[in-house]
Amino acid sequence: MYEGAVQELIDELGRLPGIGPKSAQRLAFHILEADTEDMQRLVRAIITVKERVKFCTVCGNVTEMELCNICRDDRRDPTVICVVEESKDVLAVERTRAFRGRYHVLGGAINPIAGIGPDQLRIRELLTRLNDSQIQEIIIATDPNLEGEATATYLSRMLKTIGITVTRLASGLPVGGDLEYADEVTLGRAFEGRRNALT
Amino acid sequence: MYEGAVQELIDELGRLPGIGPKSAQRLAFHILEADTEDMQRLVRAIITVKERVKFCTVCGNVTEMELCNICRDDRRDPTVICVVEESKDVLAVERTRAFRGRYHVLGGAINPIAGIGPDQLRIRELLTRLNDSQIQEIIIATDPNLEGEATATYLSRMLKTIGITVTRLASGLPVGGDLEYADEVTLGRAFEGRRNALT
Numbered sequence: 001m002y003e004g005a006v007q008e009l010i011d012e013l014g015r016l017p018g019i020g021p022k023s024a025q026r027l028a029f030h031i032l033e034a035d036t037e038d039m040q041r042l043v044r045a046i047i048t049v050k051e052r053v054k055f056c057t058v059c060g061n062v063t064e065m066e067l068c069n070i071c072r073d074d075r076r077d078p079t080v081i082c083v084v085e086e087s088k089d090v091l092a093v094e095r096t097r098a099f100r101g102r103y104h105v106l107g108g109a110i111n112p113i114a115g116i117g118p119d120q121l122r123i124r125e126l127l128t129r130l131n132d133s134q135i136q137e138i139i140i141a142t143d144p145n146l147e148g149e150a151t152a153t154y155l156s157r158m159l160k161t162i163g164i165t166v167t168r169l170a171s172g173l174p175v176g177g178d179l180e181y182a183d184e185v186t187l188g189r190a191f192e193g194r195r196n197a198l199t
Numbered sequence: 200m201y202e203g204a205v206q207e208l209i210d211e212l213g214r215l216p217g218i219g220p221k222s223a224q225r226l227a228f229h230i231l232e233a234d235t236e237d238m239q240r241l242v243r244a245i246i247t248v249k250e251r252v253k254f255c256t257v258c259g260n261v262t263e264m265e266l267c268n269i270c271r272d273d274r275r276d277p278t279v280i281c282v283v284e285e286s287k288d289v290l291a292v293e294r295t296r297a298f299r300g301r302y303h304v305l306g307g308a309i310n311p312i313a314g315i316g317p318d319q320l321r322i323r324e325l326l327t328r329l330n331d332s333q334i335q336e337i338i339i340a341t342d343p344n345l346e347g348e349a350t351a352t353y354l355s356r357m358l359k360t361i362g363i364t365v366t367r368l369a370s371g372l373p374v375g376g377d378l379e380y381a382d383e384v385t386l387g388r389a390f391e392g393r394r395n396a397l398t
Contacts, residue, residue: 002290003263005251009244015237017229022380023217025287030216032248032261038214039249043242045208049231050238052204062231064202088224091201181221 006032058129060105060122062087070103077101079136083126083155084179085109085143092180093141098191101139104129109147110154118154126155130162137165139194144173156197166197205231257328259304259321261286269302276300278335282325282354283378284308284342291379292340297390300338303328308346309353317353325354329361336364338393343372355396365396 002010006028014024031039055061056068063069070076070090080101084090090103106121129135140155142148152168159166170193173182182190201209205227213223230238254260255267262268269275269289279300283289289302305320328334339354341347351367358365369392372381381389 002261003252003268005244005247005263006261009248012241012244016226016241018222018225025379026217027215028248029285029287031245032252036249039245042211042215043245045204045211046230046238046242048204049208049227050235053202053231062201062205064204069202086228088228 055105059103060087060107060125061090061103075100078132078134080139081126081129081135081137082139082141084141085148085151086180088180089141089143092182092187093191096184096188096191098188099139101137106142106151109142109151111147111150121151123155123158130159130164135164137167139191140166140168140197141179143177143179144169145176145178148179152197160197167194168197169194254304258302259286259306259324260289260302274299277331277333279338280325280328280334280336281338281340283340284347284350285379287379288340288342291381291386292390295383295387295390297387298338300336305341305350308341308350310346310349320350322354322357329358329363334363336366338390339365339367339396340378342376342378343368344375344377347378351396359396366393367396368393 009028009031010021010024013019013027014021019027052064053062054064056063056071057066058071059068061068061070065072077100080099081104082093082099082101083104083106084093085106085108087105090105093099093103104122104126106123106126108116108121110116110118110121138155138159140152142151156166156168169190173179173186173190179187208227208230209220209223212218212226213220218226251263252261253263255262255270256265257270258267260267260269264271276299279298280303281292281298281300282303282305283292284305284307286304289304292298292302303321303325305322305325307315307320309315309317309320337354337358339351341350355365355367368389372378372385372389378386
């Protein structure tokens with residue numbers, strides 16, 4: 001449609017999640033007309049993230065070091081682990097200030113249609129952490145949608161056999177939504193009202 | 200909120216038009232988790248556009264050469280010029296196949312609140328082109344919104360004194376919208392039904 005480079009940029013932008021053809025075109029023209037310095041900053045930010053950002057070897061959260069800032073923090077309660085799907089969910093829970101334990105980021109949820117089973121998630125790493133006798137409770141805080149519920153049920157059944165207290169966030173979260181979009185009060189209440197798994 | 204590089208990327212993405220804080224976060228995590236090769240392609244596409252893409256010295260449309268592909272095309276009618284706000288509007292008009300003349304891209308519309316007056320648009324360049332005695336008609340195809348209408352009225356009044364036929368796209372375009380979003384049939388009809396300016 002357009003000449004070479006512009007169309008290529010539109011195509012690349014259109015591959016990003018949530019960017020339709022019209023948005024891709026609008027963004028491409030913005031980039032085209034924007035200050036070269038601003039666009040260099042954007043490009044540098046992308047390159048830096050790809051080069052520097054890794055995943056915490058303990059919990060799977062994003063970090064630029066070996067351990068994320070929560071795993072490095074001695075003041076966090078090592079006896080409770082909150083299991084979430086993504087790093088952005090860690091931030092959502094942190095915003096509630098209702099939780100002072102540690103996290104475990106699964107890297108997604110069970111979704112057979114997308115080919116994601118338990119083996120594609122960081123469940124083995126969670127089991128390894130449970131060898132640490134300090135851990136007394138696992139709070140499952142997956143998204144309150146179909147995939148998140150399936151993941152929570154799978155984890156509850158598996159962890160039950162180990163004999164650790166496993167809880168799930170209370171209802172109060174809007175069903176069918178994304179955990180990261182819940183407001184602080186709702187998510188905080190859900191933490192307070194967490195219930196025993198499999199009851 | 201996040202550690203250094205991730206937050207910087209979220210901030211940079213959030214500066215793009217139409218990207219809110221949640222979208223910026225979602226995009227940043229996509230970039231973080233995406234294939235490095237895919238992200239290198241995106242980065243290269245941005246850099247290439249900034250390096251190679253320029254504006255046609257005649258009409259102001261985007262191009263990688265001195266002249267855009269329409270200005271280089273001898274088969275295009277040199278007696279009619281369609282004046283649009285942006286390069287993306289050229290593509291929208293091209294899709295209708297209702298127009299075989301040349302274009303003039305203003306680079307925006309008159310918008311006093313944003314500090315854009317006639318001097319910030321490529322109106323002087325349009326007047327220079329009108330010294331070419333071949334040109335018989337100017338079709339004003341600015342967006343059918345407040346700024347576009349103001350620009351059309353300004354141009355109509357100015358061009359009237361020169362004695363060239365000045366027309367505007369027919370009503371049929373949805374008012375308050377963006378020209379680039381009109382469907383082909385509507386935009387094609389608007390071309391057919393164009394009327395004399397200032398009548």
